[in-house]
Amino acid sequence: xxxxxxxxxxxxxxxxxxxxxxxxxxxxxxxxxxxxxxxxxxxxxxxxxxxxxxxxxxxxxxxxxxxxxxxxxxxxxxxxxxxxxxxxxxxxxxxxxxxxxxxxxxxxxxxxxxxxxxxxxxxxxxxxxxxxxxxxxxxxxxxxxxxxxxxxxxxxxxxxxxxxxxxxxxxxxxxxxxxxxxxxxxxxxxxxxxxxxxxxxxxxxxxxxxxxxxxxxxxxxxxxxxxxxxxxxxxxxxxxxxxxxxxxxxxxxxx
Numbered sequence: 162x163x164x165x166x167x168x169x170x171x172x173x174x175x176x177x178x179x180x181x182x183x184x185x186x187x188x189x190x191x192x193x194x195x196x197x198x199x200x201x202x203x204x205x206x207x208x209x210x211x212x213x214x215x216x217x218x219x220x221x222x223x224x225x226x227x228x229x230x231x232x233x234x235x236x237x238x239x240x241x242x243x244x245x246x247x248x249x250x251x252x253x254x255x256x257x258x259x260x261x262x263x264x265x266x267x268x269x270x271x272x273x274x275x276x277x278x279x280x281x282x283x284x285x286x287x288x289x290x291x292x293x294x295x296x297x298x299x300x301x302x303x304x305x306x307x308x309x310x311x312x313x314x315x316x317x318x319x320x321x322x323x324x325x326x327x328x329x330x331x332x333x334x335x336x337x338x339x340x341x342x343x344x345x346x347x348x349x350x351x352x353x354x355x356x357x358x359x360x361x362x363x364x365x366x367x368x369x370x371x372x373x374x375x376x377x378x379x380x381x382x383x384x385x386x387x388x389x390x391x392x393x394x395x396x397x398x399x400x401x402x403x404x405x406x407x408x409x410x411x412x413x414x415x416x
Contacts, residue, residue: 181207182215186224186235194235195228250381251283251297253414257407258285258383265400267387270295271411272308274380277328279309287387295386301363304330304344305337307371308382310357314348315373315380321345336361356401357382361389368392372404375412383408 188204189196198216202209216233219225223238251271258269262285271283278300303309304325313321322341330339338344351357359369370392371384385400386392 178215181205181211182219185212185215185219186239189225189233189235195232197232201233250379250415254283254383254411255285257411257414258283261285261383261385261400261403261407262287264403265385265396267385267391267396268295270308270384270386271374272306272312272382272384274303274309274312275300277302277324279303279306279312282381289387289391302328302331304328305333305359305362307357307359307369307386308384310344310347310351310359311371311373311382311384312380314351314357318345318348321348333363334361334365338362355405358397359386366390368397370397370400370404372401372408374408374415376416377412378415381411383411 184205185201188201192200192204196204198209198212201207201216202212205212207215216225220227220233220236224236225233226236227233250273254271258271261269266287266289268287269285270281272279272281279302281295281297281299284295284297301309303313313324316324322345325341325344330337330341330344332339338347347357356370356372359367359371361367363369366389367386368389369384369386371382374381374383383404385404
């Protein structure tokens with residue numbers, strides 16, 4: 162069977178077009194959300210006429226928008242899809258977080274890196290009267306959270322330093338890490354050990370342990386958090402393998 166538009170053999174035109182359109186959207190997202198036709202052609206390896214057809218269709222559907230500069234940007238219609246997708250991520254995560262609460266007794270959370278910020282997508286609270294409560298949708302900077310460290314430990318150091326330069330490293334407590342060198346040292350430790358810690362760096366008296374969700378469609382991490390008095394070394398030691406398994410199972414659910 163002949164190839165269609167230079168694509169893989171045996172694939173129908175409609176499926177190939179969908180694959181290519183989503184590929185362009187992902188390429189643009191990775192590049193910061195704005196690209197020109199020639200940049201898209203170079204990045205995708207597709208012929209310029211093919212790129213033009215796909216882009217015009219995406220513009221007509223509202224998923225791309227053309228700026229006066231003739232660059233293309235991701236369109237606002239994608240926001241609705243993103244919001245629905247984030248909601249579904251929390252739906253998938255809740256059973257895994259609930260099992261962690263059952264086994265460890267402390268609040269379980271899931272968060273993602275959205276731009277330069279950490280946003281909390283789901284939480285199952287502890288049943289203790291004194292517990293940690295994180296509002297779903299809350300946004301924080303990654304340098305003072307265990308979930309942020311777990312996620313950024315997977316990134317190249319240069320990218321992490323660029324992010325820290327953009328956000329700054331404001332001090333929330335006496336324990337907040339405020340230098341890029343100290344932070345990247347912690348990321349190396351998190352990468353080596355497979356988990357990251359927040360030692361009262363966002364809120365005084367709160368301790369948190371987190372692991373990244375492997376092969377997630379977007380940078381994700383899950384964590385257990387609680388008062389420092391209950392988040393003992395023994396509990397952290399028990400939590401790490403349970404978090405690691407929960408992250409692996411969640412990853413499988415997302416594929």
